[in-house]
Amino acid sequence: xxxxxxxxxxxxxxxxxxxxxxxxxxxxxxxxxxxxxxxxxxxxxxxxxxxxxxxxxxxxxxxxxxxxxxxxxxxxxxxxxxxxxxxxxxxxxxxxxxxxxxxxxxxxxxxxxxxxxxxxxxxxxxxxxxxxxxxxxxxxxxxxxxxxxxxxxxxxxxxxxxxxxxxxxxxxxxxxxxxxxxxxxxxxxxxxxxxxxxxxxxxxxxxxxxxxxxxxxxxxxxxxxxxxxxxxxxxxxxx
Numbered sequence: 001x002x003x004x005x006x007x008x009x010x011x012x013x014x015x016x017x018x019x020x021x022x023x024x025x026x027x028x029x030x031x032x033x034x035x036x037x038x039x040x041x042x043x044x045x046x047x048x049x050x051x052x053x054x055x056x057x058x059x060x061x062x063x064x065x066x067x068x069x070x071x072x073x074x075x076x077x078x079x080x081x082x083x084x085x086x087x088x089x090x091x092x093x094x095x096x097x098x099x100x101x102x103x104x105x106x107x108x109x110x111x112x113x114x115x116x117x118x119x120x121x122x123x124x125x126x127x128x129x130x131x132x133x134x135x136x137x138x139x140x141x142x143x144x145x146x147x148x149x150x151x152x153x154x155x156x157x158x159x160x161x162x163x164x165x166x167x168x169x170x171x172x173x174x175x176x177x178x179x180x181x182x183x184x185x186x187x188x189x190x191x192x193x194x195x196x197x198x199x200x201x202x203x204x205x206x207x208x209x210x211x212x213x214x215x216x217x218x219x220x221x222x223x224x225x226x227x228x229x230x231x232x233x234x235x236x237x238x239x
Contacts, residue, residue: 001023001024007030010033010053021042022042022043023044024045027047028049029051049075049105050077056080061087075180111142115142123204123205124202139225140222142181142182153204156199156201203223
């Protein structure tokens with residue numbers, strides 16, 4: 001692990017890829033940092049929260065795809081988004097994330113247009129035809145707003161299913177300073193062994209802080225299933 005938080009550095013040494021066992025890079029609130037070099041393949045977390053001057057990130061596309069870090073945090077990195085926003089939104093489409101879980105946090109105040117289900121509430125329910133030959137489903141969950149400490153919960157046919165609680169809670173508290181967009185790619189959620197061709201699927205964002213009101217600071221919630229066409233069964237799609 002390499003933590004350089006709140007330093008006045010403008011660049012990270014180019015020798016970073018040679019650190020073959022490095023798995024975490026933390027540069028939170030390095031206000032003068034302008035560039036992140038290529039990272040070693042061993043990386044699973046990069047946290048650049050609040051790097052206001054960050055403009056360039058080597059190998060950005062490979063970082064965001066399956067072979068990149070599991071957690072990528074660019075919250076409040078507005079200059080990076082102004083430079084690479086279109087590229088980021090293009091390569092973060094779900095087609096490249098079917099094999100591994102990943103969480104990406106960037107500045108944003110809207111759910112991407114490719115999400116099939118959207119709501120301004122803190123939950124979404126719809127019916128999904130999955131077929132009896134399918135054992136798992138994979139989801140992309142999008143959250144935008146100024147959320148503090150919360151978690152993502154998934155329910156199938158009214159029963160909460162096991163995803164990775166740590167993964168779905170981590171870093172959501174970074175939302176509180178300004179609007180940010182979180183994309184959580186959640187692969188291989190196991191389906192009930194006995195079921196019909198359709199399942200009732202519900203995704204919730206739940207506060208873990210009892211002091212917060214019910215709105216959570218959430219502006220919008222989105223859900224996308226990796227494959228197939230899905231029919232909503234309620235009126236929650238209000239965006």
